[in-house]
Amino acid sequence: MQLKVEHLTNIRVRYGETDQMGYCYYGNYAQYFEVGRVEALRELGLSYKELEQKGIMLPVAHFEVKYIKPALYDDLLTIKTTITQLKGAQLFFEYEIHNEAQQLISQAKTTLVFVQKESMKPTSPPPAFTQLIESYAV
């Protein structure tokens, strides 16, 4: 199912997230994208926290990121998160990060997989999730 759910979140680069190059360390973007998708789900009325409490986890299976311009200390970034597809147990996200000067600094994609907490095996998303997300099909 192709989807179009878009969400904007702001994140300010913390001092501890910079490295001695003066850039936001490349590994820290993973947290920014995670915040982007959690907030995108929250806006849909879905709590990732509650999902886990029901015994379903959503680990990342694939992550790809392009670093176009550096994010710098204290930059106020805008993360645009798009949920693009639900395909079996897989949920696909795309991201763009812009800085305050409206420059595109990063593009990324992640594939997440619905997994049973006990068995650690892929599983269908909860019916309530599928139902809700269906209204965003394109």
Next chain:
Amino acid sequence: MQLKVEHLTNIRVRYGETDQMGYCYYGNYAQYFEVGRVEALRELGLSYKELEQKGIMLPVAHFEVKYIKPALYDDLLTIKTTITQLKGAQLFFEYEIHNEAQQLISQAKTTLVFVQKESMKPTSPPPAFTQLIESYAV
């Protein structure tokens, strides 16, 4: 019970652990001390991992650290970890970090508490732990 268990561990400062000041970020020392105490316990024959599998956790209740000189990128640090005291459910550690030039760069203390995983309440350490640690009483 006053104790004297000393252990040395080496850690090299990772690029992602530096900040734009060119220092190892002050928050990252917490991980170094954690590695120090896990390795100190391992040398005693105690696996922190197994402790958790038995339903006992050892969260940090108090942490104090003095930053004397900066740790820099690629520095090979020596963490000296000392287990100093076991008092009820509390386990006390002290730490010193030296760099390759043998300069003292940091001193720290932590207090950890044995906690039941289910109830999240303080608990006695496992008898096997107490027995083993008793041989290091001073």
Next chain:
Amino acid sequence: MQLKVEHLTNIRVRYGETDQMGYCYYGNYAQYFEVGRVEALRELGLSYKELEQKGIMLPVAHFEVKYIKPALYDDLLTIKTTITQLKGAQLFFEYEIHNEAQQLISQAKTTLVFVQKESMKPTSPPPAFTQLIESYAV
């Protein structure tokens, strides 16, 4: 000079900041306190970023933290930051963290030192800083 500058900041615990105990990892609080003090300074009209651009850094010399209750994933925390004293090159902060249930989960203190970027030696704070902070003397 005794001071009283108080500032409240909200931070939501990120998934990547939790550990397998299900707690916010004890080392991650350092970033929260850093955000607290940067935002406290910003409210006063002081940009830490600009301070560094003028060749003055403000590393942490001492850090002490008490963990009272765990911070959990997705908790919306309130960091109360208080600038308590300016004494020569040293600037003192105190912090309290409450969760959404208004429970006190952590208390902390840091001592920061104004340092010349080039020489890495302690230095007086910039006159503009001292002047501004003087109006908060108690």
Next chain:
Amino acid sequence: MQLKVEHLTNIRVRYGETDQMGYCYYGNYAQYFEVGRVEALRELGLSYKELEQKGIMLPVAHFEVKYIKPALYDDLLTIKTTITQLKGAQLFFEYEIHNEAQQLISQAKTTLVFVQKESMKPTSPPPAFTQLIESYAV
């Protein structure tokens, strides 16, 4: 220039690197791959630290990672780093992570770019680097 430089590094998963799923957080692999490439370069006789001191930085431009099985707390991982290509200012790395049970848990690729520190513009690698790396051409 196609290359074949292979290097093995061991890294033990730290407690602070796990998340509440009990997995090593997906964002923390970036540090592991960074350690892998720094150690691969060091074995060749190249210090990334010295490279930066000469005014050349090597930021990551592209990063792709596949998470096959989770890395768990205290797992002793083996990172196999391969330098696969030097093409103008771009240096290509590939990585594989195995756990102690010899299971492949992750595969990744990064593209790094030689950049002038001052101008932040792409630049040729230092002649000494190219010369050394040429002996590994395939």
